[in-house]
Amino acid sequence: MSVLAIDVRDVHKVYRRYGRRKNFGTLKSALLGGRVAADLRPDATFEALSGVSFQVEAGRTVGIIGRNGSGKSTLLKLLAGIGRTTSGSLDVTGRVSALIELGAGFHPEISGRENIYINGMMMGLSKRQVAERFDAIVAFAGIGDFIEAPVKTYSSGMYMRLGFSVAIHVDPDVLLVDEVLAVGDEAFTHKCLDRFAELRRKGKTIVLVTHTLDLVTRLCDEVLWLDGGTLRAQGDPKRVVDAYLLDVAAAEDRAAGAAARLAPSAEPAQDMTKVAEGRWGSREAEVTHVELRHADGRAGHVFQSGETVDVVMTVQTPRPLTDFVFGVAVYSADGVCCYGTNTHIEGATPQELTGVGEVIFRFDALDLVEGTYRLDVAVHRADGVPYDYHRLLYAFRVASPLKDVGFFRPKHAWSFSGGIRIVGPGLNRDGK
């Protein structure tokens, strides 16, 4: 086993939460009540990390993923030496540089040059070391002549780039990065990734906290998944990220299900012109239940792009009808109609509707790009007069590993010939 760069053993971190008493009481009441010591004790506590243990070998790149509030940043701060663990031990070997907040400690009134020196020295470099790296720092940040101008005149992008540049030139043994790659333009992001690659080649350890999951799978040797202050999984990036995505989808499913159950509880509207919220019609026929199902019959609200999906409506009528049309339409989250059709458009002739029936509309392949969509379902007369129209009452989500854009994903394939050589996972997918 090679050298450990990070050794975290059963780390707990408890944050204090002070109640009202502290906020309004302050020094006076503390002194009067003779309870200075008591007021320095917290009223309540919040455990941000509860028993996290893991090890990272030197030279590895490790990603930390997890929902907001799962303890990622707390863990990173502890690794950076900011704050102390409540219990447990945490050892980091070598010089640590933390990119937690870029440009923290920049003074707005003084020049970029002076700020580079002060920032560099705060991160543990000597004045000489900063001087040696000065040109490289400026070049990497792409600040140019602005280096002599006060930092307050910088654009936010320049500010961040300078902060990033200083931190990365500290030449750390362990680099801690907290969701900072989003700050620059494309070109800068590429420069940062190149720099990470260079650090990796030099055998440095990198810990990356991010929500950009494809970055994690691309860059990291190993992924930690934090959930509610505990370590849910550690290991191969693809495996852990997929497990995380599944968990997120399941949670979304539960949330979407809760929302959908709430939605169609509109009052029955007797007057067909009267629009109840999102639902109207004469109710001579009624859609009593709508459900989205996976191909295997499970009801759901989150589907993979391309999956077979059934829209199932239960229809009920108090007296037999001969003039009826069933319709379905899919809208994007911002209200654009992606697709709509009904039995009338498709040339079906209604014969009779009595009692209760079930209508299944099947998408053989739900070829939509990732996003949230809403569904209209309706039963109405051939001339369009509605019996029961449900407007955007049902939401579902399409998930996709690809980040293509638009609404509709036609079946497609790329092919190349002549002097073009190009490979990639996306290209073999459809045939090639």
Place this chain on the structure above:
Amino acid sequence: MLASLKQLLRYRALVGSLVARELKARYRGSVLGFLWTFVNPLLLLLVYTFVFSVVMPGARAPGLEPYSLFLFCGILPWTWFSSSLLESCTALTGSGSLLRKVMFPAEILPLVTVLTGLVNFCLGLVILAAFTVYSGLPFFTADLVWLPVIVLVQLAWTLGLALLLSALSVHFRDIRDLLGNLMTLWFFATPIVYPYTQAPERFRPLLDLNPFTHIAGAYQDVLFVGGRYSPGSRLALVGVVAVLVLAVGYGVFDRLRDTFAEEV
């Protein structure tokens, strides 16, 4: 604590740069710029000259001429002392982003506050020297060799209290407001605008309890009177207490260190 001190030593270049930054940034954007560091004490001196020669010439104690220079000898170190303490209350609380995001010894922040005050004090001394010479009085007397000792004693006092106050201010934000008034009281409880000899007999034991009485007195003897200063046991005692204050201040600071990142 020893390890913390060792680490602090590693960061001494940073302390120097931060003091320089404070001095530069303070007057950045003003027309006179860094000159303000000189102009400020100069104007203060002129104000006192005006007050004690035109507004209330009767208020000055006899035998101390020019009175404004006598005042200045006490006010200069007092300004260093009081501004350092007041600013140290916000030294940590005002640098929240730094403490939360960058790992570096937090005691640097109050230290920089105190040292910046020291530099301003030294520059004020230049003005004082110029005016003393201009007034036809001797400034460069043999007593001047004691000046560094007095400055060191004051530095220890100021730093100890600054460390204590900056750390406690993180938990009790009202210290700053309380301190503002306390410092005004302390100012008048110290023989600065009046000489020690003019204070009523029965108050003198109380004055003696005030460490700054001895510090201000030493400055006045060395800088204003000249030629008659002998460092008594009092200054030595104040010096010993100063070291104790510094140790306690740093101890409290060290104890509370871990709470800063979460509380600021």
